[in-house]
Amino acid sequence: MTTSTGSPGTTSDGGALVLAATPIGNTDDASGRLLRLLADADVVAAEDTRRLHALAGRLGVKVAGRVVSFHEHNETARADDLLDTVASGGTVAVVTDAGMPSVSDPGYRVVARAIERGLRVTAAPGPSAVLTALALSGLPTDRFTFEGFPPRKPGERARSLAALATEPRTMVFFEAPHRIADTLAAMARAFGDDRPGAVCRELTKTYEEVLRGGLGELAARADGTQLRGEICVVVAGAPPAPAASVDDVVGEVLDRVAGGERLKTAVAAVAEATGLPKRDLYAAALAAR
Incomplete structure (x- = not known):
């Protein structure tokens, strides 16, 4: 220590x-x-x-x-x-x-x-550019992650962003002016056009500007427009996944049983992964069989 x-x-x-x-x-x-x-x-x-x-x-x-x-x-x-x-x-x-x-x-x-x-x-x-952009973005600040500069190569950038598609925390990125349009377009593809974001440039300077909106809208605004200066991009985290119901996952239980698992074991595993009551899931599996 x-x-x-x-x-x-x-x-x-x-x-x-x-x-x-x-x-x-x-x-x-x-x-x-x-x-x-x-x-x-x-x-x-x-x-x-x-x-x-x-x-x-x-x-x-x-x-x-x-x-x-x-x-x-x-x-x-x-x-x-x-x-x-x-x-x-x-x-x-x-x-x-x-x-x-x-x-x-x-x-x-x-x-x-x-x-x-x-x-x-x-x-x-x-x-701090990270904290200043986060505060000005209008996006949740209680939990966030700083991701730095996205990869420069398109393929690597797409894979990197895809890995963050389900990240629940607000994300803060840095980006260079000559890559910002391509990066916003890649973010819209990875996270969805409607995912809220903010492009913060020239923070604390004379021409400070914060553009807010869906990623698709921000990408369209940046396309063909030279955004100058130091740029931070803030992106909202992924929304919570809809809660699963017993009917949604009973098929997974039956598939596991068909694969050789005991019914009780399959029910316990799926119940733990989804948070659903084992008793309800067990009853639904018996009824479906």
């Missing part, structure tokens, strides 16, 4: 790896804690160092610590070097281009490695 304690906001709190959320669009969403981390951290590990310096400039913050690139291609190789700084008592802030590190962005591997080494890990939470 491993434990992380404390919530360091600056280097004065001792060695720590800090996952720091950055604005997803509106610079005013930057937290005061993010500003202090950028100014005070010994190392800032940035997905794109140029974007990090541009953000710091807009925030009016001077990054005094060492800035290193930290992206999907070098995350594993660079993890221990960053964590050596933490082990020696320094603070390493991990930032991505937008939003929370490790959520469809670099961060997961260095966190896992820090836990392996018994080092302190914490977060400076803030903007």
